[in-house]
Amino acid sequence: MQLLLLLQAGGGATASELARELEVSVRTVYRDVEALSAAGVPVYSEPGRGGGVRLIDGYRTRLTGLTSDEADAVLLAGLPGAAADLGLGTVLATAQLKMLAALPPELRGRATRIAERVHIDMPGWFQRPDEAPALATVADALWHDRRLAITYRRRDRTVHRTLDPLGLVMKAGTWYLIARDDADIRSYRASRIATAVPTGESFTRPAAFDLAEHWRTAAEEFARSMLRxxxxxxxxxxxxxxxxxxxxxxxxxxxxxxxxxxxxxxxxxxxxxxxxxxxxxxxxxxxxxxxxxxxxxxxxxxxxxxxxxxxxxxxxxxxx
CATH class of the missing domain: 3.30.70 (Alpha-Beta Plaits)
Incomplete structure (x- = not known):
């Protein structure tokens, strides 16, 4: 099931890549591919350069292979507050309903109890979440690779910037925009973005940009810079x-x-x-x-x- 979902999500991969991701041998990957094919899954292998293991285009599987713990984890993965901030609250609710509909009956009842028993409150005690009125606009530009013209409040003045939004990070309940300003990639606190207006221009994301790695490095550099x-x-x-x-x-x-x-x-x-x-x-x-x-x-x-x-x-x- 894990192999099938990897192929469905990624569109295909080499046997070596799948073996590394699944932490098994290449031989095991080929054996599992044969088992999937025997079970009626339209999976095939292409030899040679540019080849790999793939599903026939358009094939989708129902989530009948989820265990009860896996179903719980999927429902916990979404943060309703964060989704609402980004204008995706309704989308998340719809996606969860679709996922519940795909679950087998014996797991559906258990999964729906998650929301009744677990609530995630991101900000720390005695802290109120920052108001970020431009966040939904920023998020929409991020989804569609659209350039933004913003006004940004610094401590002593307001500045104007034209940015390529590359990612959004929530840290302890506070949203940060990671964006390219000319050749530099910088972090902007979303609550300090007074206005955000799409310019109508598109941009191409840097191919090598890794949001999680960039944030880790930037956070470490910021922490060190404070030690004056x-x-x-x-x-x-x-x-x-x-x-x-x-x-x-x-x-x-x-x-x-x-x-x-x-x-x-x-x-x-x-x-x-x-x-x-x-x-x-x-x-x-x-x-x-x-x-x-x-x-x-x-x-x-x-x-x-x-x-x-x-x-x-x-x-x-x-x-x-």
Whole structure:
């Protein structure tokens, strides 16, 4: 069934490609192709360059091979809120109805219980989703490879851009548009797009563009770019795990990577990055006596003054 659905979705592939995708041998692929053919599925193999395993054009199978767990997973894969944001709420509902109709009766009842038992709420606590009034227009241009003229609100001004929309990413309930601006591919927060107007022009997507890989790389670069300052410190290596109290994964990774060789007392030099010295002071204070700031002097002075103020507070008269 997995082989059949792969062929149906992809239009065909070589036996080697199918074997790699299914994590089986090429011999197993050919054996399964023979089994499908014997079962009446119009599948065939073409030898030579440009050949492969294919289905006769127009063939479609009903989803009678789904297990109950697979049916549950398919219904969970769609996020109704995200689909609605993109103007696809009705389309998603219709697609799910069609999928339910294709399921065998013994699975249909179980699958319909998913919506009654699982609800996905993407934004974090105490956060309201960004309003993005131009999102549906952006999504429509994305589906049809249409160029967009947008006005975009930056912190200090509004700018005008003509973009080729390449993808949309939802991160913690916030939508981001990934688009090409001339030769550069950039990220734009959808809620800051004040207006979006199709120009009437089409564009050709870059053939090698991979949205998921681009986002992963861009997110890592953004996280590193926020680490504008750093402090030279000494830390007790028995308490390195306390660095995770910083709640900044990029900073923690860089700090741990910089850890030097421990001395006889179990202390090591370390470089701890952060967005600012103010942020860094608040991040290091919870580590208490297990870390010492060596430089810069102003951060060391801040740590000293804060520790003295805490001590004075607790040495003062007890409140009635």
């Amino acid at each position: 300052v750093s402090a030279q410190c000494r830390i007790s290596t028995d308490h390195l795990s306390l660095l995770r109290l910083m709640n900044d994964p990029a900073a923690v990774r860089e700090a741990l990577a910089s850890t030097g060789t421990p001395d006889a007392d179990g202390w090591a030099d370390i470089t701890v990055p952060a967005e600012s010295y103010e942020v860094l002071a608040h991040a290091l204070l919870p580590l208490g006596e297990h870390i010492e700031v060596l430089s810069p002097p102003e951060l060391r002075a801040t740590m000293t003054a804060t520790a003295a103020a805490v001590l004075a507070r607790y040495r003062g008269p007890t409140a009635p």
